[in-house]
Amino acid sequence: MTDSKVEFLYLNEEDMLKAGVLDAGRCVDTMAEVVSLLSKGDCLMGGRGHNDHGIQLIFPKKSKIENFPLDDSRDRRFMSMPAYLGGRFHMAGEKWYGSNGRNAQKGLPRSILMVTLNDIETGQPLAYMSANLLSAMRTGAMPGLTAQYLAKKDTKVVSLLGPGAVNKTCFMAYMAKFPEIETVKIKGSSPTSKTAHVMKEFIEKEYPSVKNVVVCADLEEAIRDADIISEAVSVPHGKWPKIKPEWIKAGCVVISSGTMDITDFDFMREKMTKVVDNIHMYEEYIQVYEERDKDGSRKPSGTPGMYFVNMIDDGLIDRKEVYHLGDIVRGIAPARVSDDQIFLVSLGGMPILDVGWGYECYKKAQELNIGTKLKVWDTPYLI
Amino acid sequence: MTDSKVEFLYLNEEDMLKAGVLDAGRCVDTMAEVVSLLSKGDCLMGGRGHNDHGIQLIFPKKSKIENFPLDDSRDRRFMSMPAYLGGRFHMAGEKWYGSNGRNAQKGLPRSILMVTLNDIETGQPLAYMSANLLSAMRTGAMPGLTAQYLAKKDTKVVSLLGPGAVNKTCFMAYMAKFPEIETVKIKGSSPTSKTAHVMKEFIEKEYPSVKNVVVCADLEEAIRDADIISEAVSVPHGKWPKIKPEWIKAGCVVISSGTMDITDFDFMREKMTKVVDNIHMYEEYIQVYEERDKDGSRKPSGTPGMYFVNMIDDGLIDRKEVYHLGDIVRGIAPARVSDDQIFLVSLGGMPILDVGWGYECYKKAQELNIGTKLKVWDTPYLI
The missing domain is CATH 3.40.50.720 (NAD(P)-binding Rossmann-like Domain)
Structure with a gap:
C-alpha cells in the first residue's frame, strides 16, 4: 500500500526566502485572488459562523498559581488560525504562533509563527513552514x-x-x-x-x-x-x-x-x-x-x-x-x-491569507526543489 | 546572538514509538497529573472562557461552488486544539488534524494528527510530532x-x-x-x-x-x-x-x-x-x-x-x-x-491531554536522542 505513506515538505526561513516569500508584487496579486475567493464564498474559516479569525489562549493579568503565564507583556498570547481556501488553491491549513513582547530582548521576533498546509481530502500535512516572513508579507x-x-x-x-x-x-x-x-x-x-x-x-x-x-x-x-x-x-x-x-x-x-x-x-x-x-x-x-x-x-x-x-x-x-x-x-x-x-x-x-501565500511559496519550493522532505510514516501503525 | 537561533525536534511515528508513546500505564499516570492540574486551574485552553475544546472548520452539507469540500463522509473536518499545561509541564502546544471517513479506502487512518509543543515564554516551537498514536493513547x-x-x-x-x-x-x-x-x-x-x-x-x-x-x-x-x-x-x-x-x-x-x-x-x-x-x-x-x-x-x-x-x-x-x-x-x-x-x-x-502526553514523549525522545533536529533560522530575517 504505497498510498498510505505520508510525508511533507519542511521549509525553514532560508528555504522560504529562496522560495520567493519576499516577492511583494506577487504576494499582492495572490491576495487579490484570495479576497476574490472570499467574496465568492469559496473559502471557509473556523467556527459555526465560518468566519472566526482564530482561537486564542488568553493569559490572565494575575494568577495565584506559581509560574502561571500572565498577560504581562505586549501581545503575549498563542493563536491558532485554521482555514480552507478554494479556487486553484483548494487546500486547508493553519497558522499557529506564540507572541511575547519580551522576545525583543532575546533577539527574537515578537511572534514566532509556523504554517501547516494540509491536503483537503485526507487531511495529511503537505508542508510545514517557518511563517514569520510569510505572515509579514501577506x-x-x-x-x-x-x-x-x-x-x-x-x-x-x-x-x-x-x-x-x-x-x-x-x-x-x-x-x-x-x-x-x-x-x-x-x-x-x-x-x-x-x-x-x-x-x-x-x-x-x-x-x-x-x-x-x-x-x-x-x-x-x-x-x-x-x-x-x-x-x-x-x-x-x-x-x-x-x-x-x-x-x-x-x-x-x-x-x-x-x-x-x-x-x-x-x-x-x-x-x-x-x-x-x-x-x-x-x-x-x-x-x-x-x-x-x-x-x-x-x-x-x-x-x-x-x-x-x-x-x-x-x-x-x-x-x-x-x-x-x-x-x-x-x-x-x-x-x-x-x-x-x-x-x-x-x-x-x-487565515485564508496565510493559506494563499503559503501555497504559493510551497509550490515554488517544490518547483525549485527546495526544503526537507520528512516522513510521517511509511504505513500507519494504527488505522 | 546565539540566543536568536530557533530549532525544534521533529518526531515521526517511528520516533514516537521509540519514545514510548504506546506505554499505556505511564500515559494513564500522566493523565492523572493532567486532570489534577485542570482541577487546580493550572492550565488554559482556548477562547474567552479558557475551556474551548478547539476550533473547527465545519464543512457544509451542500455547496453551489464547484469542488467545495463537503460534510459528505464520517467525521470530515479540520480541528485545531491549543492549550497551556502548567505544573512541571509548563508548556503550550496544539494539536491540528484533518479527518475524513474516506481515508480508510486509501489505507490511511480516518484522522491524521500532528502536535506542536511550544516554549511558553518565547512561543517558539520545541517539537513537532506525528500525533496519531499520541492522540489515540491519551x-x-x-x-x-x-x-x-x-x-x-x-x-x-x-x-x-x-x-x-x-x-x-x-x-x-x-x-x-x-x-x-x-x-x-x-x-x-x-x-x-x-x-x-x-x-x-x-x-x-x-x-x-x-x-x-x-x-x-x-x-x-x-x-x-x-x-x-x-x-x-x-x-x-x-x-x-x-x-x-x-x-x-x-x-x-x-x-x-x-x-x-x-x-x-x-x-x-x-x-x-x-x-x-x-x-x-x-x-x-x-x-x-x-x-x-x-x-x-x-x-x-x-x-x-x-x-x-x-x-x-x-x-x-x-x-x-x-x-x-x-x-x-x-x-x-x-x-x-x-x-x-x-x-x-x-x-x-x-488539548491539555495532548500537551501532557506529547511532553512526556518529547522528553523521552530528547533523553534517548531520538528524532530530527530542524532549524527555523540561525538569526531571524525580520525582527
Whole structure:
C-alpha cells in the first residue's frame, strides 16, 4: 500500500526566502485572488459562523498559581488560525504562533509563527513552514492591494504610522504597485525612535527612487499631505494614534492594520468611505472578545472594523455602507468615485491569507526543489 | 546572538514509538497529573472562557461552488486544539488534524494528527510530532484513569462498544491498571464486523491472560455482566448504541468517549453518578455548536456531558451532582462509595491531554536522542 505513506515538505526561513516569500508584487496579486475567493464564498474559516479569525489562549493579568503565564507583556498570547481556501488553491491549513513582547530582548521576533498546509481530502500535512516572513508579507500585501484599488493614481506621499515589521512589508507592497512614490513620512513612538530611523535607512538603501524619507516630529506632520496613511501600530490603549480629520488630505486612503483612536465618529460616518477585509469576522470577534466597562459601555477596541460593526448595531450606519475589499477587487462594489473621496480601511488579518501565500511559496519550493522532505510514516501503525 | 537561533525536534511515528508513546500505564499516570492540574486551574485552553475544546472548520452539507469540500463522509473536518499545561509541564502546544471517513479506502487512518509543543515564554516551537498514536493513547488513557479510580477493585469483565482505534487504546489502558481482567465482550456494527474480529485477535495475541474474548451478537449480550462498559462509537445519529438500564450490572462504570443514545433520562438522573472530564468545555461547546430542530427543541448530541449541561440548564439536576474526574483523582470529590454504585462518565477530550502526553514523549525522545533536529533560522530575517 504505497498510498498510505505520508510525508511533507519542511521549509525553514532560508528555504522560504529562496522560495520567493519576499516577492511583494506577487504576494499582492495572490491576495487579490484570495479576497476574490472570499467574496465568492469559496473559502471557509473556523467556527459555526465560518468566519472566526482564530482561537486564542488568553493569559490572565494575575494568577495565584506559581509560574502561571500572565498577560504581562505586549501581545503575549498563542493563536491558532485554521482555514480552507478554494479556487486553484483548494487546500486547508493553519497558522499557529506564540507572541511575547519580551522576545525583543532575546533577539527574537515578537511572534514566532509556523504554517501547516494540509491536503483537503485526507487531511495529511503537505508542508510545514517557518511563517514569520510569510505572515509579514501577506499582512503587508493587504494594504498594498487596498492601495492598488483605492489610492489615487498619482499617489506620491505615504505616511507610515508605526515603523515596525508590518509597515515594512506594507511599504514593500506599496512600492510594488506605486513605484513612483516620492515621499515617505515615518512616525514612530518619538522623533528619536530607533525603529523609525531603521525604517528610514531601509527605505533609503533599498528604494533609491524615493526622494524624501522623513522621520516626523509629530502625528500631524506625518498625516498632512499623505495620499496613503498606513497605520500599523501595536501599543496599549492610550497610546493609539489620534488622527484629527482636518489633517487628512482630500483623496487620502487611511489603512488601519493595527489600532487607532477614532476622535471624530461623525467624520468617520459621513466623510469616510468604509472598507473592510471581512465584516463577518469583526462581528464574530465582537461576540467573543468585546469588553465592556462596569457600566456596560463598550471598551474601545481601536479597530475601525469593530467600530463599523458597533455603528451598524447602533443603527448609525447601514451594513451596505461598509464595503468588502474582495467585492471591490471583483468590481461588484464601487472603488474610488471622486478625487476627493477619503477611505477608511480596516484590515484584521485572516487565515485564508496565510493559506494563499503559503501555497504559493510551497509550490515554488517544490518547483525549485527546495526544503526537507520528512516522513510521517511509511504505513500507519494504527488505522 | 546565539540566543536568536530557533530549532525544534521533529518526531515521526517511528520516533514516537521509540519514545514510548504506546506505554499505556505511564500515559494513564500522566493523565492523572493532567486532570489534577485542570482541577487546580493550572492550565488554559482556548477562547474567552479558557475551556474551548478547539476550533473547527465545519464543512457544509451542500455547496453551489464547484469542488467545495463537503460534510459528505464520517467525521470530515479540520480541528485545531491549543492549550497551556502548567505544573512541571509548563508548556503550550496544539494539536491540528484533518479527518475524513474516506481515508480508510486509501489505507490511511480516518484522522491524521500532528502536535506542536511550544516554549511558553518565547512561543517558539520545541517539537513537532506525528500525533496519531499520541492522540489515540491519551484518549484511551482517560477511560483507563476513570476505571482506575471508579471501577470496582475486582473488575473482571470489560465491554468494548465500538471496536476501533479508540477502544483499542482504552483496552490497553484498562489492562495496565486491571491486569486481572478475564473477559472482554466486543460489540461492533454486526456480529461479523471485521474490526470486531480484528480486535478479538489483537487481544488474544497481546493479552494471553484474558481468558474469554467474545464478539457479541447484540448490545444486550455485550452490556450484561460488564464491570466496565467502554463506549467509543463514532456513527451517525440513529445508529448510536441504546443501552437499557436493566442490562447494566450493579457497580458498573459506563464510560462514554463517543456517542450513545440515552434511553432513560430518569435512570441517568437518579441512579447514575455523573462524572465528566470538564463541564465547562461542554458548556462552551453547547454555546457554539448545539443544534436545534425547527421547533426549537435540542437535537440530541449523543454526548452524556452535554446532556448533563442540558439537565443543569433545565433545573433537573444540580451542577454539584456532576463530578470532575480531576477532583476525584485529587480526593476532593468522592470516588465510589458503594459496591452497587453505577457511574456514567463522559470524556470529550481536551488539548491539555495532548500537551501532557506529547511532553512526556518529547522528553523521552530528547533523553534517548531520538528524532530530527530542524532549524527555523540561525538569526531571524525580520525582527
